[in-house]
Amino acid sequence: MTKAFSCFPYRYLPQDILMEALDNELECVSIGQSVEGRSIYCLRLGTGSKKILGWSQMHGNETTTTRGLFDFIERIKGDQQLLRQCSFAFILQLNPDGAFRYTRENANKVDLNRDALDVSQPETKAFMDFFEAYAPDLCLNLHDQRTRFTVGATKKEAALSFLAPSADNARTFTKARIEAIRVISYVYLQFNRSVQSRIGRFDDSFNAQCFGDYLTQKGVPTILVEAGQWGSDYDRVISRRLVYETLQHIVEGFCKAPLETDALETYLSIPENTQYGYDLGYFDPTTQYWLGMRYSEHLQDEAVVFREESFEKLDPTANDFYYFRG
Numbered sequence: 001m002t003k004a005f006s007c008f009p010y011r012y013l014p015q016d017i018l019m020e021a022l023d024n025e026l027e028c029v030s031i032g033q034s035v036e037g038r039s040i041y042c043l044r045l046g047t048g049s050k051k052i053l054g055w056s057q058m059h060g061n062e063t064t065t066t067r068g069l070f071d072f073i074e075r076i077k078g079d080q081q082l083l084r085q086c087s088f089a090f091i092l093q094l095n096p097d098g099a100f101r102y103t104r105e106n107a108n109k110v111d112l113n114r115d116a117l118d119v120s121q122p123e124t125k126a127f128m129d130f131f132e133a134y135a136p137d138l139c140l141n142l143h144d145q146r147t148r149f150t151v152g153a154t155k156k157e158a159a160l161s162f163l164a165p166s167a168d169n170a171r172t173f174t175k176a177r178i179e180a181i182r183v184i185s186y187v188y189l190q191f192n193r194s195v196q197s198r199i200g201r202f203d204d205s206f207n208a209q210c211f212g213d214y215l216t217q218k219g220v221p222t223i224l225v226e227a228g229q230w231g232s233d234y235d236r237v238i239s240r241r242l243v244y245e246t247l248q249h250i251v252e253g254f255c256k257a258p259l260e261t262d263a264l265e266t267y268l269s270i271p272e273n274t275q276y277g278y279d280l281g282y283f284d285p286t287t288q289y290w291l292g293m294r295y296s297e298h299l300q301d302e303a304v305v306f307r308e309e310s311f312e313k314l315d316p317t318a319n320d321f322y323y324f325r326g
């Protein structure tokens with residue numbers, strides 16, 4: 001009996017709740033320890049020659065992709081044909097201390113996604129050691145993105161964003177980057193219509209301290225997946241489903257022979273993310289201005305609550321804004 005979609009309906013997902021739900025039959029090994037001594041677990045499936053390494057919650061408060069990845073594992077664990085073709089290694093929570101505290105950073109207050117070169121944190125070291133030993137053919141870097149992100153000038157929220165990270169400052173289309181682009185363009189063509197064009201392309205400025213940029217530079221195709229939010233679904237149940245479907249399309253696209261000759265063109269046609277999203281918008285009759293409010297997330301009694309963080313006065317002539325709550 002599959003547990004997909006029935007576990008973890010909410011945003012807060014500490015390690016003990018995740019591990020309790022994981023299928024005991026699956027191969028799950030510790031690849032290292034966090035700052036506070038929590039094990040960093042990696043799930044292994046399949047015996048195929050195409051090796052895919054995915055990780056989620058390197059930012060501890062970004063649980064939507066972990067939930068989608070859990071559903072994906074539930075879906076593929078019995079798919080013998082796929083498991084003969086591919087091998088998977090999934091680190092569901094690279095930052096278990098951050099997952100417990102519901103923080104982006106680890107217990108030393110370090111953003112692991114700015115530590116790829118320094119390897120100053122035990123979580124980064126565990127990852128890099130595993131990466132070297134496993135030698136994947138494709139990496140999947142899974143995150144949540146904030147509600148500020150919108151799709152180009154479309155007035156739509158970015159329910160998903162993708163990126164084939166750069167390998168240098170010139171943003172060269174290296175062989176590894178082109179392979180990531182090929183797979184993303186496949187996913188986009190399969191998927192964009194059904195999500196009503198709610199897919200954006202993430203900023204590709206190069207930063208060698210970011211995992212995706214670092215791994216692309218090492219010659220391994222890497223895809224960044226950012227789960228956004230669909231409308232007022234603050235529990236992100238819809239985008240969890242989209243992550244699950246994205247992972248299916250990624251694996252399909254990766255396993256297929258490179259068919260598309262215009263993958264780069266398709267990729268570049270994905271609108272770049274804009275930041276016109278506000279959690280709440282309303283018209284102030286006194287000033288005759290629209291006000292945009294953004295929320296911040298807080299952990300309270302083991303649940304995520306949203307509080308007002310900032311107000312912005314928006315240009316009355318501009319109508320590019322998207323409000324998650326009207």
Ligand SMILES: [Zn+2]
Pocket residue numbers: 059062142143144
């Ligand atoms: Zn993140």
